Amino acid sequence: xxxxxxxxxxxxxxxxxxxxxxxxxYQYIHGEVFAMGGASRRHVTVSGNLLTELDRYLExxxxxxxxxxxxxxxxxxxxxxxxxxxxxxxxxxxxxEQFMRSPVVVGEVLSESTAAFDRGDKATYYRxxxxxxxxxxxxxxxxxMELYRRTQQDTxxxxxxxxxxxxxxxxxxxxxxxxxxxxxxx
Numbered sequence: 001x002x003x004x005x006x007x008x009x010x011x012x013x014x015x016x017x018x019x020x021x022x023x024x025x026y027q028y029i030h031g032e033v034f035a036m037g038g039a040s041r042r043h044v045t046v047s048g049n050l051l052t053e054l055d056r057y058l059e060x061x062x063x064x065x066x067x068x069x070x071x072x073x074x075x076x077x078x079x080x081x082x083x084x085x086x087x088x089x090x091x092x093x094x095x096x097e098q099f100m101r102s103p104v105v106v107g108e109v110l111s112e113s114t115a116a117f118d119r120g121d122k123a124t125y126y127r128x129x130x131x132x133x134x135x136x137x138x139x140x141x142x143x144x145m146e147l148y149r150r151t152q153q154d155t156x157x158x159x160x161x162x163x164x165x166x167x168x169x170x171x172x173x174x175x176x177x178x179x180x181x182x183x184x185x186x
Contacts, residue, residue, distance in 0.1 A: 030077070046181060070086065072101075088103045110138065110141075
């Protein structure tokens with residue numbers, strides 16, 4: 001997740017005023033700020049591949065895909081994250097400059113230092129978003145994907161997507177071939 005920044009706890013409003021002037025990106029969780037670490041070549045490649053496939057498919061639709069530098073607000077929890085990739089179909093999000101609020105799909109690419117947090121607390125926070133239909137975790141080292149999908153009963157199911165299988169994003173009526181997600185990852 002990154003290191004806690006050695007500053008006094010701050011409110012969400014203070015964070016939103018403070019963070020844009022910083023040289024690094026920081027996530028905000030309940031009054032604490034955490035510096036974002038750099039990403040590996042594989043991480044960046046997989047994130048870019050996912051963005052490319054989603055962007056190509058969503059062209060001409062009311063949905064848009066955003067990557068890495070766009071914050072996501074989880075207002076109920078007073079949390080701000082920078083997802084690797086998110087898709088939103090909300091016209092209000094398309095006008096937002098500082099953060100999004102209503103993603104349909106969120107994608108996180110795992111790294112060794114953040115995997116436990118991404119699978120644990122971060123996944124729980126994401127799943128608290130009423131708009132979210134699917135949340136995908138991609139492991140570039142093991143070349144595996146995990147897909148959390150909201151059911152009609154408003155519970156979440158976890159699907160392990162084995163190598164060489166498509167990533168089925170039902171909320172977007174899209175299947176992305178495994179090879180496209182892991183293209184140029186060697």
